[in-house]
Amino acid sequence: MTMTFIRACIIAIAALACVTPSHAETVETAPGVTVTKKTFPAPINEQPFFGFADKTPEQSKADSKFLAEADKLGSREKVFDVAIERGFAHIDRGDFPEAAQRFNQAWLLAPERSAVYQGFAVISAARFGDLEYAEELFRIALHQPKPRRTLKADYGRLLLKAKRPVEAKAILEQGVRDAPEFADGWASLGLARLQTGDAKGACAAASEADKLKRSHDVMVDLALLKRQAACQ
Known part of the structure; x- marks a missing residue:
């Protein structure tokens, strides 16, 4: 078996791997x-x-x-x-x-x-x-x-966890329109706005969340958000 033949077999196997991914x-x-x-x-x-x-x-x-x-x-x-x-x-x-x-x-x-x-x-x-x-x-x-109605708010929160705030913001803007009474969505939108450079918009979202029934986790998020965005 020649080296040329062995080399040809290796190339063929590599090519097959490229076209048949798992x-x-x-x-x-x-x-x-x-x-x-x-x-x-x-x-x-x-x-x-x-x-x-x-x-x-x-x-x-x-x-x-x-x-x-x-x-x-x-x-x-x-x-x-x-x-x-x-x-x-x-x-x-x-x-x-x-x-x-x-x-x-x-x-x-x-x-x-x-x-x-x-x-x-x-x-x-x-x-x-x-x-x-x-x-x-x-x-x-x-x-x-x-x-x-909370689907996009939950999805946007996941995108925030994945450190993709631009995508999260787009989904969450839709999410608060779908479920304006869902405090989690407003809190997540505030974080997404803050992480994309919109501190004023972040504080506006926090203000909306403050009007609604909030879980313990949401209140923790809001406290962090207000402090980082320097909300008045």
Whole structure:
């Protein structure tokens, strides 16, 4: 075997690697919707999409029973709405394991709905620190039916965490129009404006947030924002 032949083989293998890149495995989570298959160190019912786990017969039976009970109540959509609202209420309290369980119930009920992907995006970022996966889910949520009014505010906050304030500001400006009563959106917009050189606009956003019901985290953000922007 000559050196010329060996060299030709190496070049061919390298070329093949360039044209056949590896791809992360994806899974269909609703008709026409695919997401990257990701698992996290937590029980399956506390992970997005049940951690894509193969369920035992007992777990599948429990899912079927849950859906049948929802049907008895007359509307899966109503049960979905309750599950989603409970999930976000648990997020507000910092109870991410319980929130994920409610979002997984919602996914069983209506896997195509935007709020499922928004909820799992928040869980992915806040509990597991996976900002890249969270953004993937937020982007899906933007194109799914019946989005929550707080979707863009939550997405903009993620972009702030990812140190992308220009993109965050554009999303958050839309977010406060969608949900003007959501203090988190105004606080995040204030931070985005401050980080893009608009201290006056940051103080204006802080003033709007002050008029609304605020969580502990929002009040911490606002205190930091006012100090850094030198708000009067």
